[in-house]
Amino acid sequence: MALLYTSDPERGRIWRAIFADEAPDIGFVDPSESYDPASIRYLAAWAPSAALIDSLPNLDLLFSIGAGIDQFNMDALPPHVRVVRMIEPGIVAGMVEYATMAVLALHRNLIDYGIARKHARWTPIKLVSAGERRIGVMGLGNLGQAVLGALRPFGFPLSGWSRSARAIDGVDCHAGEAALPGFLAGCDILICLLPLTVETRGILCRDTLSQLPRGAALINVGRGGHLVEQDLLSLLDDGHLSGAVLDVTEPEPLPTGHPFWTHPRILLTPHVASMTRPDGAARALIANIRRFADGQPMHGEVARDRGY
Ligand code: NAP
Ligand code: GLV
Secondary structure, eight states: OEEEEOSOHHHHHHHHHHHHHHOTTSEEEOTTSOOOGGGEEEEEESSOOHHHHHTOTTOOEEEESSSOOTTSOGGGSOTTOEEEOOOOHHHHHHHHHHHHHHHHHHHTTHHHHHHHHHTTOOOOOOOOOGGGOOEEEEOOSHHHHHHHHHHGGGTOOEEEEESSOOOBTTEEEEESGGGHHHHHHTOSEEEEOOOOOTTTTTOBSHHHHTTSOTTEEEEEOSOGGGBOHHHHHHHHHTTSEEEEEESOOSSSSOOTTOGGGTOTTEEEOSSOSOOOOHHHHHHHHHHHHHHHHTTOOOTTBOOTTTTO
């Protein structure tokens, strides 16, 4: 019984040491060494090829190296294989830092000051208090809830939107498609922390973004596929939106010459909002393999038919 690890070799050395110390009963192999494919019951990967999946006749669990699982080709996966996304503290900590940084940058007009600076213009903008800046988060899962928790002490009015109804202290929660317009109308800064699924692809489009109040701004830390790029560009150019912080694009890397590289009202980062920490990830996997072996529910198991 072994885990096949197919991600970054340097991080793999940390995983290997933790498996050796804390779970010596679970074999740990990577593609650089020879292994018996029949011994592999667990696979930890970002985007495994169909050929790799086919070569593992006894695979039970596919673990994503990251929080998202949209990069998996589910059609290549036998129906009995269970899929688990990554839940570990490093991903949450990174996302909380990034989302807070992005909210504060937008709230304190850094995009406008960046433009003014290019023209050597010293033009103070009237301060808006945090209590007057409404922040909304799409996706109230592991990350959305952590981000809302970090924003609460600033005093921003907070709201959130999810598929099923949620109750979160201090957050005005909305659920389902029918509640989306009411939610959007109350967001001065909208943060997308949805998983990419058939239902959420293209959800940040002209129809939804134009329901935000005039002058609102977007933070997309979900996936590039959530955003209809041309719609964002035209809403920025006609002034309906005042700015966007984008950590994800489709495709990645963003092609040379793409307008997002140079748009004055876009702050762009190369998919770095959060990164899986190898120590937290190895321990999360060991705990889930133990739960699986004991017939207990695993943390972060994905409903394959739902896509998240
Ligand atoms: P999660 O715990 O699975 O939470 C997903 C949330 O989205 C849930 O609240 C869910 O609603 C909601 N949702 C899903 N489909 C929906 C729909 N059709 N309509 C409304 N709400 C919907 O996921 P997570 O761990 O927070 O991660 C979220 C995403 O963040 C990941 O999938 C990944 O794409 C992205 N991410 C990005 C980075 C980065 O570096 N940029 C890093 C990590 C993760 P329910 O509550 O009703 O289930
Ligand atoms: C990164 O985007 C992740 O899904 O962890």
